[in-house]
Amino acid sequence: MARLAGRRLLFAAPILLVVTFGVFAIAAASPFDPVKAYAGTAALGADAETLERLRDNLGVDQPFTSRWWHWLTSAVTGDFGQSSVLRQPVAEVIGERLVWSSLLCAVAFLVAVLTGTVLGVLAGRRPGSLLDRVVTSAAYSLEAAPVFWLALLAVWLFALQLGVLPAGGLTDTASEQVTFRQVASHIVLPAGVLAVSQLPWFTLYVRQGVSDALAEDPVRGARARGLSESTVLLGHALRSGLLPVLTLVGSRVPELITGALLVESVFSWPGIAAATVEAATAVDFPLLAALTTLATAAVLLGNLLADLLYGLFDPRVKFSDM
Amino acid sequence: MTCEPTATSGPVWRSYGVSRRSTRTVRVRISAALVAATVLAVFLVPPLVQLDQQAVDLSSKLLSPSWSHPFGTDDLGRDLFLRCVYGLRVSLLVGAAAALTATVIGTAIGAIAGALGGRADRALMRLVDTFSSVPHLLLGIFIVAMFRAGVWPVIVSVALTHWLSTARIVRAEVLSLRARPYIDAAISGGASRWRVAVRHLLPAVLPQAALAAVLMVPHAMWHESALSFLGLGLPTHLASLGNLIQGARGSLLAGQWWPTLFPGLFIIVPTLAIAGLAGAWRERINPRRRSELML
Amino acid sequence: MTAPVLSVRGLSVRFLMPSGRRIAAVTDAHFDVAAGECLALVGESGCGKSVLASALLGLLPANAQAAGGAYLGDVDLLAADERTLARTVRGRLIGLIPQSPAAHLTPVRTVRSQLEETVVALTGTRGRAAVRQAAEAAAERAAFPAGHLDHHPHELSGGLAQRAATALALIGNAPLLLADEPTTGLDRDLVHHTVDELRRQVDVGRRALLVITHDLAAAERIADRMAVMYAGRIVEISDATAFFGLPGPRHPYSRGLLGALPERDFIPIPGMPPELGDLPDGCAFAPRCERATPTCTTLPAAAAGLVCHHPHVTEDLRA
Numbered sequence: 001m002a003r004l005a006g007r008r009l010l011f012a013a014p015i016l017l018v019v020t021f022g023v024f025a026i027a028a029a030s031p032f033d034p035v036k037a038y039a040g041t042a043a044l045g046a047d048a049e050t051l052e053r054l055r056d057n058l059g060v061d062q063p064f065t066s067r068w069w070h071w072l073t074s075a076v077t078g079d080f081g082q083s084s085v086l087r088q089p090v091a092e093v094i095g096e097r098l099v100w101s102s103l104l105c106a107v108a109f110l111v112a113v114l115t116g117t118v119l120g121v122l123a124g125r126r127p128g129s130l131l132d133r134v135v136t137s138a139a140y141s142l143e144a145a146p147v148f149w150l151a152l153l154a155v156w157l158f159a160l161q162l163g164v165l166p167a168g169g170l171t172d173t174a175s176e177q178v179t180f181r182q183v184a185s186h187i188v189l190p191a192g193v194l195a196v197s198q199l200p201w202f203t204l205y206v207r208q209g210v211s212d213a214l215a216e217d218p219v220r221g222a223r224a225r226g227l228s229e230s231t232v233l234l235g236h237a238l239r240s241g242l243l244p245v246l247t248l249v250g251s252r253v254p255e256l257i258t259g260a261l262l263v264e265s266v267f268s269w270p271g272i273a274a275a276t277v278e279a280a281t282a283v284d285f286p287l288l289a290a291l292t293t294l295a296t297a298a299v300l301l302g303n304l305l306a307d308l309l310y311g312l313f314d315p316r317v318k319f320s321d322m
Numbered sequence: 323m324t325c326e327p328t329a330t331s332g333p334v335w336r337s338y339g340v341s342r343r344s345t346r347t348v349r350v351r352i353s354a355a356l357v358a359a360t361v362l363a364v365f366l367v368p369p370l371v372q373l374d375q376q377a378v379d380l381s382s383k384l385l386s387p388s389w390s391h392p393f394g395t396d397d398l399g400r401d402l403f404l405r406c407v408y409g410l411r412v413s414l415l416v417g418a419a420a421a422l423t424a425t426v427i428g429t430a431i432g433a434i435a436g437a438l439g440g441r442a443d444r445a446l447m448r449l450v451d452t453f454s455s456v457p458h459l460l461l462g463i464f465i466v467a468m469f470r471a472g473v474w475p476v477i478v479s480v481a482l483t484h485w486l487s488t489a490r491i492v493r494a495e496v497l498s499l500r501a502r503p504y505i506d507a508a509i510s511g512g513a514s515r516w517r518v519a520v521r522h523l524l525p526a527v528l529p530q531a532a533l534a535a536v537l538m539v540p541h542a543m544w545h546e547s548a549l550s551f552l553g554l555g556l557p558t559h560l561a562s563l564g565n566l567i568q569g570a571r572g573s574l575l576a577g578q579w580w581p582t583l584f585p586g587l588f589i590i591v592p593t594l595a596i597a598g599l600a601g602a603w604r605e606r607i608n609p610r611r612r613s614e615l616m617l
Numbered sequence: 618m619t620a621p622v623l624s625v626r627g628l629s630v631r632f633l634m635p636s637g638r639r640i641a642a643v644t645d646a647h648f649d650v651a652a653g654e655c656l657a658l659v660g661e662s663g664c665g666k667s668v669l670a671s672a673l674l675g676l677l678p679a680n681a682q683a684a685g686g687a688y689l690g691d692v693d694l695l696a697a698d699e700r701t702l703a704r705t706v707r708g709r710l711i712g713l714i715p716q717s718p719a720a721h722l723t724p725v726r727t728v729r730s731q732l733e734e735t736v737v738a739l740t741g742t743r744g745r746a747a748v749r750q751a752a753e754a755a756a757e758r759a760a761f762p763a764g765h766l767d768h769h770p771h772e773l774s775g776g777l778a779q780r781a782a783t784a785l786a787l788i789g790n791a792p793l794l795l796a797d798e799p800t801t802g803l804d805r806d807l808v809h810h811t812v813d814e815l816r817r818q819v820d821v822g823r824r825a826l827l828v829i830t831h832d833l834a835a836a837e838r839i840a841d842r843m844a845v846m847y848a849g850r851i852v853e854i855s856d857a858t859a860f861f862g863l864p865g866p867r868h869p870y871s872r873g874l875l876g877a878l879p880e881r882d883f884i885p886i887p888g889m890p891p892e893l894g895d896l897p898d899g900c901a902f903a904p905r906c907e908r909a910t911p912t913c914t915t916l917p918a919a920a921a922g923l924v925c926h927h928p929h930v931t932e933d934l935r936a
Contacts, residue, residue, distance in 0.1 A: 015452045023464065030468035144593040146544055148551050149567055149586035156579050167575075221721025224674055225785055226708020227738050235734060236723045243725065254457040261459055262548060276460065277552050280467035288464055292456065299455045315725060315769040333629055336695065339679025 001311060005304060012300045019296045020075075021068055023289050028064035032283060071289065081286035085279065090290045094272055100170065101271030105260055107187060108194035113249070115195065116202025117242070123203065124210030124241070125233055136207070139200035147197040147259050151266040154193050165189050168268040190267040197259050201252065202245065209241030216240075243314055250306025253299050353598030360592045364411045367404075384578050394580040396566075397573050402581060405566060406588045412562040413589070416473065417543035420480035424542070425535040427481060428488025433527060435489070436496025443493075450486050458483040459548055466554045476555050480545045488534040495527050529607055537600045540593035547589060563589050621649035622792050622825035623673075627685035628695070630665070630672050634680070640894040642668040644849045646685070647919065652792065655819050655826040657836035657857070659874070660846035661890055666829045667716065669846075670797050674713060675702040689793060708739050712791035716798040718782035722770040728781050729766040732756060732788070739789040751788075759784035760814060776807045783814065793825045794818060800835045808832070812839040833878055837861045845871045848891050848901035854922035867928040869906045900926065 071081065080090035123135035142150075159167035166172065166189070171182040213219060214237045222236045223229075257273070264273040272291060279287040311317055387394040393402035435446040453461075465479035499505060505522060543563075549555030550564025558565050563585045570581035628646040631639050642665040650656045658666050671677050673687055673694050687694040689710050697706065707713070715721040722731055732752040736742055742751045753763055761780040765773065773781060779799060786794060796815055800808040812828075816839045819826045830836055836843065836857075843860045845853040845868060853868040866872050873886035888905035891897065897904075899914040906913070908927040917926045 015455055018449075018452050019456060026465060027468055031470065032468050140594060140597075141590060144540070144544075144590045144597070146547055146551075146564075146567075146586060146589055148548065149582065149589070152567070152571065152574055152582050153579070153586075156574050156577075156582070160575070160577060217715075217717065217720040218723040220676060221715055221718075221782075222723065223703070224676060224707055224713040224715060224721075225735050225738075226703065226706075226789060227735065229703060231734065231738060235726075239725050240723055254454075257457040258459040258548075261457075261463070262551070265552060276463065277554075280463045280552075280554055283467050285468075288467060292460060292464055295457050295460050296455050299457065303455075313725070316771050333627065333684030335631070335682040335684045338675075338677045338681045338683070 001308065004307065004311065008300075008304045008307065012297070012304075015300065016293060016296060017072075020072060020289065020293055023292055024064045024068040024071070027285060027289075032285065075290070075293070080290040083279075083284055083287045085282040085284040085287070090286050093275060093287060094290060094294065097270055097272040097275055100269060101260060101264070101273055103183075104187065104191055104194065104264070104269060104271060105256055107191040108198065108259075109252075109256060111191065111195035112198035113202055116199045117206050117238075117245075119199075119203045120206025121210055121233065121238055124207040125214065125237075127207075127211040132207070135203060139203045142196060143200040145197075146262075147193065148262040148266055150197060151190070151193045151263055154189055155266065158189060168266070170270050190263050190269050193266075194256075194259050194263045197263075198252065198256060201255070205245045205248065206241065209244055210237050211241075213237040213241040246313055247306050247310035249309065250302035250304070253302030257295055257298065349598055350602045353595045353602070356591060356595035357599055360410070360414075360595065363407050364414060367407050384573060384581075386578070387580055393584045394578075396570070396581045402584055405561065406563070406584050409561050409563040409566045409585055410588045410592065412556070412560050413543045413546060413564070414539070414592070416477060416546050416556065416562065417480075417539045420477045420484070420542040420546065421535050421538040423477060423481035424484040424538060425488050425531055428485035428534070429492045429527065429531045431485070432489035432492030433496050433523065436493040436500065437523065439497075439500075446489075447493075450489055453483075454486050456483075458545065462545060462549055463552070463554055466549060473556060473560070476546055476549055479549070480542045483545070484538055484541060488531060488538070491530050491534055492527050495530050496523055499523055499526055533600060533604055533607065536596065537604070540596050543589060543593065621651045622689065623650040623827065624688040625649070625673075625685070626687070628669065628672060628687055629684045630668050630677065631682050632678075632680055633682065634894070638894050641849050641896055642893055643672065645919075646851050648844055648851060648854055650793065650825040650827050652825050653819060653823045654841045655816065655828060655839055656842045656844055657828045657830060657840035658844045658846060658851075659830055659833060659836055662831060663893070664846045664890065665849040665893065666846055667797055670713070670795055670827075670829055673795065674707055674711060675699065708735070708786075708789040708791065710791055710793065712786035712789060712794045714779075714782045714786045714794065714796040714799055716801065719770045719773055719775075719778035721782065722778075724770055727767050727769055728756075728761075728773070732766070732781075732785060735785055735788050755784045755788045756781075758787050775802045776811070779803065779811055780814075787818070791824070793827065796826065796828045796830075798830055799828065800830060800832050808835055809838065815839060833874060834880070843871075845874070848896060849893055850901065850924060852902070852924045865929065867923050867930065868902075868925050869908050869927070869929065870902045872929060873905075900924075 074081070078091055080094070082088070083090050083093050086093055119135055119139075123132040126132060155167050158165040166186050168186075170186055171178055172186075210233075214233075218240060219232055219237050222232045227235075260271065261273040261276060263269070264271045265277050268274065272294070275287065276291050278284075279291065384397055384399075385391055385395045391401050391403070393406060396402055396405060431446055431450075435443045461483050462479040465482065466475050469475040469478075499522070508522060546555055546562060547564030547567065550562050551568045553568065555564055556562045558569065566585040567582055570578075570585070574582045625646050625648050628643060629641070630643040631641050633639060646669060648656065658669070660666055668677070672681075672683050673689075675694065675697065677683065683695050685695060689706070692701065692706060692710065694702075694706065722728070729752060732755055733748050736748050736751045736755065740751065742748050753766070756763060756766060759780045761777065761784050765777060770778065770781075794815070799811055799815065803811060812835050815826060815828070818824055826839075828836065828839060840857040843853070843855050843857050843866075844851050845866070847870050853866060853871050855866065855871075860866050860871070861875070866875060870886070876882040877885045886905055891901055891904075897914075899916055900906075900909075903909040903913040906927075910927065912926045917924050
């Protein structure tokens with residue numbers, strides 16, 4: 001297992017290299033001007049000499065390949081440069097916000113997996129039944145719905161109409177500290193919406209896995225032995241049917257990140273996804289580059305996790321074969 | 323088990339289950355009808371209705387749905403139904419352009435990878451894997467941020483993140499075709515590889531590529547609305563569905579739900595209809611594999 | 618005479634295909650199995666034997682229809698609803714040893730966990746230690762080695778998987794054992810071993826055993842009575858010694874089956890069995906039978922465990 005992890009990490013390195021290279025290449029091909037971005041409106045009024053010095057500092061006249069290399073070598077040591085908009089080291093910006101994003105994603109993911117599994121089992125145990133058709137139609141419809149639209153409607157319903165949950169932010173506007181209760185009440189809507197957007201995939205895959213498993217020999221054998229239907233469903237059909245879902249769970253990281261990007265924007269959640277949008281609007285290149293790299297690393301980690309789970313949970317598979 | 327009486331004094335048969343009739347044909351028909359309705363609405367309503375969807379009428383600001391305005395009006399008094407129809411047109415056009423671009427790129431790369439094989443194939447597939455490691459929206463946001471918002475950056479950003487699945491499908495198709503005897507025969511008969519590629523491989527690959535393009539339109543629409551919603555997509559005056567939702571944020575906080583709800587529905591319904599129809603098409607041209615879901 | 622454990626009367630099973638076609642998998646099966654007795658149901662692949670087994674357990678698919686009666690004690694197996702079948706019949710009144718035993722076990726769970734689960738479901742045993750012990754005892758009853766209990770089904774050899782399936786079938790102490798092709802894929806020694814084990818359950822445990830097989834040699838070793846199935850019908854039921862020895866089988870098909878064995882004449886029966894969806898009106902074997910006459914276009918009446926217009930009767934053999 002450690003060897004598999006090691007091999008995967010080894011393969012991850014070139015991908016990260018190519019991605020970061022691509023990021024710098026795109027920046028070089030774009031009309032993006034790092035000097036203007038750094039200096040902001042002040043660049044308009046500055047004299048040629050200051051601009052020249054800035055150009056030198058930022059290495060603008062060097063080819064993007066050397067800028068990339070320079071960035072890469074510092075990044076490996078943990079220095080991702082300075083955010084041009086927030087005037088803070090990028091590493092600091094990310095560090096402050098990463099925990100909130102992780103909290104949101106973790107809660108949402110957990111809720112989505114659990115609820116999705118329950119719904120999938122309920123739908124899959126009697127394919128074609130009324131419950132199955134309702135669950136399946138709802139799942140396909142939710143999948144088609146943009147998550148930011150769901151978020152807005154959720155705000156309208158729960159925060160404005162019913163008034164039971166806060167409309168955004170991490171804490172109430174009046175409070176000065178971050179308490180557990182505040183965070184707990186503020187995380188319900190964003191995590192709920194994010195969970196609902198990730199839910200359909202789990203529901204549909206679990207449903208497929210369970211209904212397939214129910215038609216196969218191991219379930220026939222279990223039934224023939226006189227086991228109760230709930231034992232057959234949970235101890236046999238679900239166990240076999242959950243396997244493909246488990247192994248694909250890690251591949252859902254990109255969708256989770258995308259969802260988080262939109263949910264954090266709507267709810268003003270102080271995570272890195274919200275920072276990404278701000279960075280994009282203000283064209284904060286150092287922050288954007290770092291965030292893209294981080295997101296790619298997260299996706300690769302997710303894939304590794306998927307493979308590890310597969311090897312762990314399916315007794316027919318050996319790590320040496322993977 | 324239910325008992326079924328027989329006409330003569332023959333055996334009394336008992337059933338073991340209710341074979342449920344498939345609702346697939348009904349679903350396909352509904353999807354087809356919705357797609358037709360979408361196309362009609364988008365292309366026929368504007369010339370027929372003759373109303374200027376941009377006309378500002380502040381006296382009918384933010385009216386809730388009623389008979390004269392079935393979807394209500396927005397914050398500048400414009401009829402929301404019309405706005406949604408125009409918005410759908412913009413979103414569909416941008417989505418279709420992006421899907422087409424993505425398909426062209428994906429088909430080219432997939433075909434080259436499949437046709438050349440060997441190291442070129444492996445290198446290109448590595449490229450595909452690399453691209454799929456970056457979350458779509460993030461890469462899209464990055465490209466739009468660098469190139470500034472506008473129609474073409476949006477189309478390019480959506481296309482650059484969505485060509486991957488087409489490349490994989492086309493490559494698989496080309497690989498299976500290469501093995502067929504008639505290709506070998508053509509090449510050994512003296513036809514140049516280029517000729518073989520254009521006359522044989524390309525036509526065979528087209529149905530799959532076309533299907534992939536159609537399936538991609540909803541994704542592209544979704545992606546564009548997300549970008550527009552974040553303020554990084556199409557310019558606001560183009561009023562795509564994403565722009566409409568973004569513009570409705572202010573009214574939502576004041577309690578008016580319809581400027582937000584209806585544009586969203588206009589994204590969902592065509593998405594489901596196109597996906598349903600394309601899914602049925604896919605089942606006809608591909609052998610069915612049980613564990614695959616059309617997600 | 619004691620009442621038989623299993624009494625099957627006029628059992629028929631048909632499948633309704635989407636095209637509207639009807640497949641008559643089993644037609645009018647009539648037989649009894651008594652305690653301490655082994656009945657072997659033999660026939661070529663695709664003749665409907667396994668469908669009969671599924672019908673007895675109520676495990677037929679949704680497009681199946683059954684008619685007739687199958688009586689096990691007080692229970693009419695065909696009329697019983699799913700609840701009765703799940704709670705009183707399966708595992709408790711009938712112990713099934715399925716075909717391809719490893720495929721009928723859940724691959725992600727160990728043999729031990731599946732044994733323990735069945736112990737908990739079928740017996741009143743509670744408590745981790747007691748259940749564990751009971752499971753190990755069950756494994757031993759079928760000669761399944763304790764060292765392999767923590768393996769997964771795909772890690773078991775054919776013979777071990779067979780024993781695991783037998784162990785599971787015996788947990789409920791069912792009066793009727795149903796073994797579906799217990800010797801497929803096993804080599805000769807293992808075949809003998811397996812059928813001897815099964816016979817032991819009959820003799821020692823006083824159970825009734827219905828063995829479904831196409832392996833006539835194995836049937837000869839274990840059976841008290843033989844039932845021969847062709848194209849969904851049971852065409853002959855005879856005493857095993859009379860079947861394999863003298864005077865021999867009475868139905869021409871059974872004669873043909875025995876004659877096809879390498880140990881005997883090694884002459885195959887000409888032709889192919891008919892499609893179950895396309896059965897002729899009269900005797901289904903007539904096209905391949907050397908004794909066929911125009912009478913055979915009508916269905917023969919069942920008489921003394923035989924369905925044939927021109928059976929091999931003792932007078933013929935004396936001649």
